[in-house]
Amino acid sequence: MKIFLLGGTKDSINIIKFIKENYDAFILTTTTTKYGSKLAEKGGSDDVIAHPLPxxxxxxxxxxxxxxxxIDAxxxxxxxxxxxxxxxAKELEIPYLRFERPITNLKNIDTSNLICVNSFVDAGKVIANEFNQSNVLHFAGANTxxxxxxxxxxxxxxPRIVKVKSSIEKCKKLDIxxxxIIPMTGAASKEENIELIEKYDADVIITKESGEIGGVIDKIEAANTKNIKVIMIERPQINEINKKDIVSNLEELDKKLKNFF
Structure with missing residues (x-):
């Protein structure tokens, strides 16, 4: 089985490890950064491409x-x-799977400090209107x-970013x-987020709705502890994907792979 994996996330590393442990498979993983490709190599990917592909x-x-x-992860x-x-995948008539991490379950979380918006432009406008004298922790990546x-x-x-050349250059271009710049090596814990809030005297955190694996709950709970706001950008809706092609955990992925092969 030869798998073309669009990666660069923690999910994709888990997928690589799972497939290599359970299937006779060759995996090529593409990422947009060298950092992502190194993680894929460590995870067991047979080959990697470390730049965006048209x-x-x-x-x-x-x-x-x-x-x-x-597989799109x-x-x-x-x-x-x-x-x-x-x-x-449709054009080439090959099987396609989208690994979509579940939306964060906030059922038992205090969301009184949470503000949801549809874009990063909107997040900036909210801050300008309501928190224009506040220090802002940006936990949503260099590209945003x-x-x-x-x-x-x-x-x-x-901003809390992976300190790679491209991200540092973006900061320089934006006069940051x-x-x-806060170095990032993975999702921070609640305690680490609290330390950053205190260190930078922040009143606002910006985050994506990137699921529990992206540390959303830890950010909200840290903000609640310090009584500051979290502005969360909600996920874009992608209408082109058939729901039957979406999996949200390794068990569902396993069932699909077994059906295909």
Whole structure:
């Protein structure tokens, strides 16, 4: 079984490990960064590509190397690549699976400090209107900073990012003080988030609705402990995907793979 895996997330690493332990499979994992590719290699991927691929290159690789299935395990907010991957699988008539981490279950969580918006531009506007004198912890990745900073001062902005060259260059371009950059090595615990809130005297946290694996609950509970606000950007809806092609855990993935092969 030859698997073309769109990765770069913790979910994708778990998928690699699971498949290698349970199937006779060759896995090629593509990520947009060298950091992501190193994690994929450590997870057991047989081959990796560490840069974004345009649609025609993905089609060429899948066709030339005769991959059997395309699995999309990119971030829930990477809507463009998810739309593209679904269209590629349809065009090539190969099996397709979208691994979609479950939406965060907030049923037993105090959400009184939570503000939900539809975009990072909207998040910036909320901060400008309601928290314009506040320090802001940005826990949503380097690629989303620019939209927030359309309305928020860089002097009040503290991003937690993977310190790779591309992310550092984005910070420099946006005039973010290097001393404001918080190195990221994975999802932070509640206690680590509390330490960051205290260290940077923050009144607001920005996060994506990236599921429990993305640390959303720990961010909300840390904010509740310090009585500050969390602005959460809700997931984009991707209408191009058939619901039957979506799995949300390894058990569901296993059942689909067994059906396919």
């Amino acid at each position: 649609k025609d290159e993905i089609i060429g690789i899948i066709t030339d190397e005769k991959f059997d299935i395309l 990119t971030h829930p907010f990477a809507s463009h690549i998810t739309q593209t991957s679904a269209s590629i 900073m620019e939209d927030v900073l359309k309305s928020v001062s860089a002097e009040k902005f503290y 003080d290097p001393s404001h």
